[in-house]
Amino acid sequence: MPKTAAVSATPSAADPLPPDPTPADGLSDQRWLDLLAPRHAATTVMLCMGVALFAFNGFLVTTVMPSAIAEIGGGHLIAWSVSLYLIGSIVSGASAAALKSRFGARLVMLIATLLFLAGTLGASFATSMPQVLIGRMAQGLGEGVVAALCYALIPALYPTRLVPKVFGAEAMVWAVASFGGPFAAGWITETVSWRGAFLVNVPLGLIFLVLALKTATPRDISDTGNRIxxxxxxxxxxxxxxxxxxxxxxxxxxxxxxxxxxxxxxxxxxxxxxxxxHRLMPEGAFGLGSTVGAGLWIVLLMPVAQATSAVYIVFGLQHVFGYGPTAAGGFGAVMAMSWSVVAVLIANLTSPSARRRAIRGGPVLQCAGMILVAGGMGLQFLPMLVLGQALVGAAFGSSWSYLNQMLMASSPAAERDKTSGLLPTLQSAGYAIGAALAGLTANSLGFSAGLDRDTLRLVLTATFILPILWTLPAMVLARRTVGLAPPPWGATPGRK
The missing domain is CATH 4.10.860 (DNA Excision Repair, Uvrb; Chain A)
Structure with missing residues (x-):
């Protein structure tokens, strides 16, 4: 077991997160290869595989479900294959910190991964759509805990200087999954079967399980009486x-x-x-008087705004611009690719003021990007729409890792697991809420697949305008979050 993995994965009050180094501390000398140094390699691969499983399963279902329905029926239930997975992941992710505190990271990770694998096998060998849905719910319950614990382990198992690079590596994995996942799932479905596409999760899940057992320690139980x-x-x-x-x-x-x-x-x-x-969330969650409270709003609001594109951008590219599924999917992946590229480029920021600007600038970039997306759809001008998608991706890439790191560092030691584990859960909840609001907006404007192209273009343009509103409070809250942050995240007197 790596030496760093032998420490408790739950920081105590006497073991605070180390402060961010300044340029003089030698941060500029840190390399990406440090993530694969012997003491970090297993953890890095584990975290990236956890992200890959989560991302691949998101794209897998939309690709394989038509083939599954053709074999076992149940087309009227197709939407629930995504909804039940999301519900399971959000609810289990919210309870992950409490489970870790009571039972330890290793046992919880073991049970969650086995639950995910059981759900995968259940969906793979299902003979009816309700059986697939049960499997999807089990996958979500397992994956929600896995994602939350992976976040919670980052500040415990990495030095502060490497945390932005961890998020950058995860962003790269997400981009690969978002771009290659649908193609891989489609190829397996065509050459093997839709069941084979589901079963790809089994070897990946087993590898993740071995790495998790090696990395997560059993000695991080902080409160055996903690109740959910x-x-x-x-x-x-x-x-x-x-x-x-x-x-x-x-x-x-x-x-x-x-x-x-x-x-x-x-x-x-x-x-x-x-x-x-006994709380699920850190003290002061969603209050406006602390860095964590205000920052959690940003973590929620940015995905709420982004969800409209996730739901309707590919549909619009096909039915308004006239592109085929492959081309539309490629253009739709621009956001994820931009997120990854920018996350890698800014992972070496050493100046605290530059990191603060990155956090404040994220919602601003997202607002500008959403305006361009709406304009590109309204004018039917593809370069404007693609540039808008790229700016939205850059918004997440520039601010997400430093925002998450700041919230982790600003939490009291006893609350850090709750804050860290809540971050991916809030992100999923934001997408779910945003999708519901986007669907309500589009349907209220008369959206349907049978609309003529010009009417559909106007409906989608109006639908893309609404999420711009969610970026406005995020911009205000980003400035407040940074202003409330303790050193070195918060600005010192006389500096910005």
Missing amino acids: PLAPLLLLAAGMLVLLSAGSVVDLRISALTVLLGLALVGSSVIRDRKAS
Whole structure:
């Protein structure tokens, strides 16, 4: 076992996260290859495989489900293959920190990975669509914990100077999965079967499990009496279920009420959690008086805004611009590619002021990108739309790693696992909420696949305008988050 993996994966009050180094500390001498040094190699590969499993499964289902439906039927349930996975991952991810605190990272990672593999096998050998959905739910429950714990282990198992590079490496893996995943899944489905595409997860999951058992320690249990707060968790599950079912409601008024009810349930979950003696979220979550509280809003709002593109950009490229599935998918992957490239380029920032500017600039870039996407769709001008997608990707690439690192570093030691584990969970929740709002907007404007091209272009343009609004509070909150941050993240007097 690597020497660094022998330490507790739960920092204590006496073991704070080390401060960010300044240029004089030799940060500029750190190399990407340091991630593969003997003491970090297993952890780096494990984290990248965890991201790869999460990303590949996101793209796998949309590719293989038509073939699965042709064999076993159940086409009316296809939307739930994504919804149940998301619900499972969000709910389990929210409880990951409490599970880790009570049972230890190694045991929780073991059970979560086995649950994911069981769900994979269940979906692979299903003879009906309900069986596939049960498998997808199990995959989501396992993968949500895996993703949350992978985030929680980053500040514990890496020196601070390497954390941006870890996020950069994960961004590269995500880009490869987003671009190559659909092609790989399609090729396996055509040459083997849709069941074979699902089964690819089995060897990958087993490799991840071996690495996780090697990296995560069993000696990080901090509170054996820690209970999972069931009321907030149930409210969260109910809220996400209602939100994700809104898209299947035909009546527009009922759909709107469904979205509002879902948001109310999610909000109630946060309020109830604040009053619980054992909380899912860090203290002050979503309050505006602390770096963590304000920063979590950014982690939520940026995916809410991005979700509209995730749902409708490829559809628009096919039905408004007239591109085929392959070309539309390629243009649709520009955002992920831009995210990865920019994340790699800015991972070597050494100046605290430059990192603060990167965090503040993320929502600004996203706002500009969303304006260009809406304009490109409205004018039917592809270069403007693609540039907008690239700017949105650059927004995440420039700010995401430093924002996450700042929130981890700003959390009290006892709360760090909750903050770290909540980051990927909030990202998934943001995409789910954004997709529900985008669907409500498009449907209220008369969206349907049967619209003529000009009408569809106008409907999608208006749909792309709305998420611009979600970037405005994110810009304000980014400045506040940085301003509230402790040194070295917060600006010192007289400096910006």
